Amino acid sequence: MIDPNTPVLIGGGQFTYRGAPESCPPPIGLCARAAEAALADSGLNQQILTQIDGLAVVGFTIDAGGNLSRMPIPKAKNPPKALAKALGASPVWQTYTHVGGNTPQALVNEAAERIAKGDNKLVLLAGAEFLGSMMKLVQASNFGPLAAHQVDDEEAPAMFGDGRDGCSPYEARHGLEFPTNVYPMFENAYRANLGRSLEAHSTAMGALFAPFTEVAAQNPYAWFPQAQTAETLVTPSASNRMVGFPYPKRLNAIIQVDQSAAVLMASYAHAKSLGVPESQMVFLHGCADTIEKWNVLDRVDYHSSPAMRVGVREAFAMAGKSLADMSFFDLYSCFPVAVEIAAKEMGLATDDPRGLTLTGGLPYFGGPGNNYSMHGIVEMIHRCRKEPEAFGFLNANGWFLTKHAFGIYSCQPTMGAWARKPKKSYQGEIDAMASPEVTETPTGAATIETYTVIHAREGMRMGIVIGRDEAGRRFVANTPKGDIDIMADLEGRESVGREGQVVHDGERNIFTPQEFLGSVV
Template sequence: MDGTTPVLIGVGQFTYRGDPAASPSPVALLKIAAERAAADAGIGPAGLAAIDGLAVAGFTIDAPGSTRSTIPHSSNPPASLAKELSAAPRWAVYSHMGGNTPQQLVNVIAERIARGETELALAVGAEFLGSAVKRLTKGLGFDDWHEDQDLPEPQRIGDPRPGVTPYEARHGLNRPINTYPLFENALRARDHRSLADHQARLGRLFAPFTKVAADNPEAWFPVERTAEDLVAVSDRNRMVGFPYPKLLNAIMEVDQSAGAIIASERKARELGVPEDRWVYLHGCADAADLWFPLDRQNFHSSPAMRLTGQRALEMAGVALSDIDFIDLYSCFPVAVEIGAEELGLALDDPRGLTVTGGLPYAGGPGNNYAMHSIAVMAQKLRAKPGAHGLVTANGWYLTKQSTGVYSTTRPKAPFERQDPGVLQRQIDALPHPAVTETPQGPARIETYTVVHRREGPFMGIVIGRDEADRRFVAHTPGDPETLAGLEQGEQVGRSGRVGPGPDAGPGGQTNLFTPD
């Protein structure tokens, strides 16, 4: 313990709710969160200028194939932010896509500090789709967003692989609002719950989240709602992807930023940061489930959630019962349901499952939600010295998982992050079904969803098994009778026939499953 123990010394958040025509630019949002984190640590602008490490969570508009890449933003956000902060970090990275990113960045920075490679680092991210989309749709322009457009490519961190295969993308699995319902319906069918009982369960799960959001000054929707409000379908709460009405979906069109400053103990003392601001990362882990959705063992579990949770607690030397505060990643209900199950938590755990209010209510700022979790967690732990907090972060489609255990108590042993490859090799060795892109003949439904537009249902998606038990994905006929029938009773296990669809789309041939 030679002074290289990593410690979180400052956190900052910002939510902009003003006129979209005057909204902060992407780099301005990053800077505000950084300045608030520096103020929280008591190190001010001079402290920010001294950072030797900088990690920025990737903006969602930089995702491969994004249709919003025309929104002006810096071509190298870390370089643009460093310039704004008068900083010259030796190590500066920009992440690939994934909601696991903030916790992963903290894990990596802590490891670098423990190794003596970094002394003072900023991890920060932002989302600005709320105002940017309004500017686009209202023709407001972006003349006031003075963003660097011609900087060199940033150094990237994280896994660059797309979340789905071209085959999966052709069938709509490249949109979270289409894919997470597939997991939800599989989970419900496994537990033999009726549609009505399961919808009520989803409302009961997320109603407490809205209560937390209502008390969160940075929440996008600080409104407490009843369980019935959340699941009752109406003009204001339309169905999006069965069984999720709008109020059960993460809200990405927000203007929010958050950041955390991590230092070595030696540097924290040198900067004069009071020890009552210090929060330690006691345990952490990172891993991904079998990468593509169709390769999963099933659609109601997550070995990566289980193993990263176990490893983070083991590294911290605490049990789940020792945790005082919990924030489970909550883009959709099934992420919370599976996360809780894999960790051994009850859905009605009296400690609660969120400290922010969750992505549908506190806000789902692209890849950066978990940075808000970390910021709020740090504040709660400072207010209760000696307590422990657990943060989980999820990327893509229940794919990438990062977990952290925090406390103000000084660790008893030097920080040593386990090579993520240790857990990854266990997961990659798991058996899983064969996949066919050209199924033909009798088949059965493994899971399914119905995708809605504002006007109503328009597409059924089925993941199924053929006679050889190979897994496939297909659309269903799009007629109103078929789509309505898919929502009127349990469809998992239903038989039918599968084969090539009538038309090949721009990405290639799609399959068609016709229920018996």
């Protein structure tokens, strides 16, 4: 028997804006468009959105801190309240999320629990990214159209999620504050752990993501709806410059998009009272939320994710299902290694014939800031309805493989009272895992644990090394400033495990490979 308070997803909608930047709706407007699409998908009348008693908005990138947040861009101070006003609603639960691509799935998990406990009956989850148009306007010094982004509301919203900075000041000084700098380091560690050559792994990355482009090519909401060959994705060129070795541009999530998505959730009883047919209802069978050891330098290693492993296990256990029971997947795909490690922790082959994406992935469908996985959830709703006997799995990832959320979906109903395990009941297992000691002032002989070379448009800019000193302590360092030969050499051969010397210059650590010690002054 289906419990009346069982949470169900009853509608999902998306919107992609492709017009002139000066005419792009402001972020609240983009969220409203997605909410209206979700409502239309549910089959309910327009007035239903005024009846929502819960509303969560996924955090916009301009509110995430860093350089973008310091730009003189007018913006809503309380996005949930502004969206509620735009919809004519007065939800009792309103929240705005901290940074993290995990947040859409985490919000589904949270809303499901609130509905199951009777705290809410009808909840809207929405998010948007508008950096595509915004950056074009900023670059043209055309700030006039951005005035529509301003909403005069001084009240700070309630916040959802873990709001800690993504990295420590020590890590940030050496470049570990941007995803484009950190994920390549995971990739190089993953490759080295497999024992693949640079060439073979480049081929494998192309083979992994080429099918994603084929899915994007068929998705009307995709930012880059065109199929690309594996070779095109991984071969550096004028239009596919290297960003962070080993990733050329086409292997990186694209955040400068104008996209929004929203999901409408309700209790089973309320959905029935509204007239939603059971064939429209999608049930959340399993879910989990986990956090890796927070700082990158504290990770157990760089080629696995204990937090993913535990989260996958818990989501499957809650659903009473296994990997073999899944018919489709949407794996978070900001960079190849995010997919590779998720698949590894699930025991899923990266060439599994069921496919690994429903949208086309963040580099090709588009990576709308923190809100990408809301699009994945919308696609999951629609795919479940097409295959009502089937089950689908989705994972979402925030910061640097740091925060994770998981969901298992199906049109098959859950039976009995819906309940999820407390997160703390399994998070402690991850927290208790051993990490190496970290030193901020390493000196002497050292070995590379992982590394990358960061490029600017004009060429190589900075080498980043995570290494171990003679005592086994972990550190982060940069290569000598402007030394192109060292950076080129790091890119030219496997450099995990290479030896060298590290020194602390008073501000940063500098690592020099053994072969170059005589040439560096």
